[in-house]
Amino acid sequence: AQSVTQLDSHVSVSEGTPVLLRCNYSSSYSPSLFWYVQHPNKGLQLLLKYTSAATLVKGINGFEAEFKKSETSFHLTKPSAHMSDAAEYFCVVSGTTSGTYKYIFGTGTRLKVLA
Amino acid sequence: DTEVTQTPKHLVMGMTNKKSLKCEQHMGHRAMYWYKQKAKKPPELMFVYSYEKLSINESVPSRFSPECPNSSLLNLHLHALQPEDSALYLCASSRPSGAGSGELFFGEGSRLTVL
Numbered sequence: 001a002q003s004v005t006q007l008d009s010h011v012s013v014s015e016g017t018p019v020l021l022r023c024n025y026s027s028s029y030s031p032s033l034f035w036y037v038q039h040p041n042k043g044l045q046l047l048l049k050y051t052s053a054a055t056l057v058k059g060i061n062g063f064e065a066e067f068k069k070s071e072t073s074f075h076l077t078k079p080s081a082h083m084s085d086a087a088e089y090f091c092v093v094s095g096t097t098s099g100t101y102k103y104i105f106g107t108g109t110r111l112k113v114l115a
Numbered sequence: 116d117t118e119v120t121q122t123p124k125h126l127v128m129g130m131t132n133k134k135s136l137k138c139e140q141h142m143g144h145r146a147m148y149w150y151k152q153k154a155k156k157p158p159e160l161m162f163v164y165s166y167e168k169l170s171i172n173e174s175v176p177s178r179f180s181p182e183c184p185n186s187s188l189l190n191l192h193l194h195a196l197q198p199e200d201s202a203l204y205l206c207a208s209s210r211p212s213g214a215g216s217g218e219l220f221f222g223e224g225s226r227l228t229v230l
Binding site for chain 1: 119121155156157158160163171203205207217218219220221222223224226
């Protein structure tokens with residue numbers, strides 16, 4: 001069985017300071033992992049994905065994440081927060097069920113960026 | 116710009132109405148999904164179609180009826196809904212399992228209000 005845990009439900013940072021959103025996963029085999037962002041009343045947008053290639057993954061808008069198998073973690077970081085980064089972030093792990101991809105969502109982290 | 120298009124963006128309906136939500140993608144994806152998202156919660160999987168066949172139904176009440184008329188279209192027929200069914204309904208698509216990393220591509224969602 002697979003699962004994903006987002007360790008913080010809310011994170012507040014000042015504009016221009018680093019962002020760290022934490023995600024731990026559980027998987028019985030090598031997982032595919034994703035980070036999605038959702039702005040209010042919008043759909044989810046893919047920020048980045050890990051699919052067993054490079055462990056340091058670069059995404060859009062300056063975000064990156066590092067896959068650490070020994071720690072079962074896939075934390076999302078950004079060197080300098082921008083006001084437009086304020087949104088809900090979801091960590092997702094995927095696997096197959098009956099030959100179909102199934103996606104397990106974390107509970108989400110709401111990022112607040114202070115001016 | 117999202118490559119998954121959902122209509123309508125907003126829908127208000129009474130408990131006795133029949134309405135439909137529509138979703139369209141032209142990325143050649145053969146897996147399509149319906150998710151329900153309540154405020155401040157992650158998306159909840161409702162249905163998965165793989166190669167136009169229903170492959171996952173997450174025990175959704177029969178007042179929600181999915182339909183996949185072809186590989187580009189996905190509908191969700193709504194009948195006799197309850198006020199607690201009010202939510203953001205998200206459509207997504209992906210390559211089926213075994214065909215790559217399989218990230219989800221989301222539409223902007225249909226905001227449903229049941230009176």
